[in-house]
Amino acid sequence: MNKRVLIAGESWVSYTTHIKGFDTFYTSNYEEGVKYIRSAIEKAGYEVDYLPNHEASSKFPTTMEEIKKYDAVILSDIGSNTLLLPHNTFTKSETxxxxxxxxxxxxxEGGSFLMVGGYMSFTGIDAKTRYGMTEVKDILPVKCLDVDDRVERPEGIVPQKVKDHEAIRNLPEEWPHFLGYNKTLPIEGAEVLVEIGGDPLIAVGSFGKGKSSVFTSDCAPHWGPPAFVNWTHYDELWKGLLDYMTSK
Structure with a gap:
């Protein structure tokens, strides 16, 4: 049986106001950015279940029995409020x-976890995401900032491998550029494998019986430009991380 991965996040709705002289009208658009990473993980032989942001609030596992059906859980561009404030808690004050x-x-207890960067990852835009104030902080191989952690690099910034490790052994020294990332701080006991702007891009760590990793830039646009999502080694990046995390 193939290993199973749960991905939550990587979706958004845009609501636009069009002003044409005296008149205005509105349009809305739903989009997903999961296709790149999902395709890579499925090519690596994993089964993927996907929860877009608007479904994660009600459908993300709530019990250990449910979440242990997965060999790995990935959060990508999904704020902590989506997990902390389900409908019945926010509107009915139910526990x-x-x-x-x-x-x-x-x-x-032995599971595997990966956080991928974005405007709603780590601490996030305007510090709204704030995973560093949740229990997730206890199993992250990096420390989240207390302020808006975005590092915008419109001119492009190229990562650098700083450590040999089985999770990235098939990746080359030369990487494509990125357009930004979430700034985090290294922590004692974890390993930074790839840096970006002198900060962690890929870090891994063992916590209890399980493993955790981070990729602090985007798996899709905008921080992940065409040069990255079309990179020859894009698929191998995610395969290597997942193979490492789910190996016993």
Whole structure:
């Protein structure tokens, strides 16, 4: 049986106001950015379940039994509020399971976790994402900032491998450029494998019986430009990380 991966996030709705002289009208558009990473993971032989942001609030696992069906869980561009404030808690003041604590306990009991960067990852734009104030912080191989952590690099910035490791052994020294990333800080006991702007891009660590990793830039546009998502080694990047995390 193939290993199973749950990806949550990587979707958005745009609501646009069009002003044409006296008149205005509105359009809305739903988009997903998951196709690149999902395709890479499926090519590596994993089965993928995907929860876009608007479904994750109600459908993300709430029990250890549910989340242990997966060999790895990936959060990409999904804010902590989506996990912490399900409908019944926010509108009816009902108690519900803390799913950031569930992710932590899942890793400590042997699960695998990956956080991918974006405007709604780590601390995020305007510090709205704030995973560093949730239990997820206890199993991240980096420390989140307390402020808006975006590093925008419109001129392009190229990562650099700084350590040999089985998770990236098939990746070359030369990387394509990125257009930004979430700034995080290295922590004792974890390993930074690739740096970007002197900060962690890929870091890994063991926590309890499980493993955790981060990729602090985007798996899709805009921070991940065509040079990255069409990179010859794009698929191998995610395969290497998942193979490392899910190996026992």
């Amino acid at each position: 519900t399971p803390n799913r950031t604590a569930l992710i932590r306990d899942y890793v400590l």
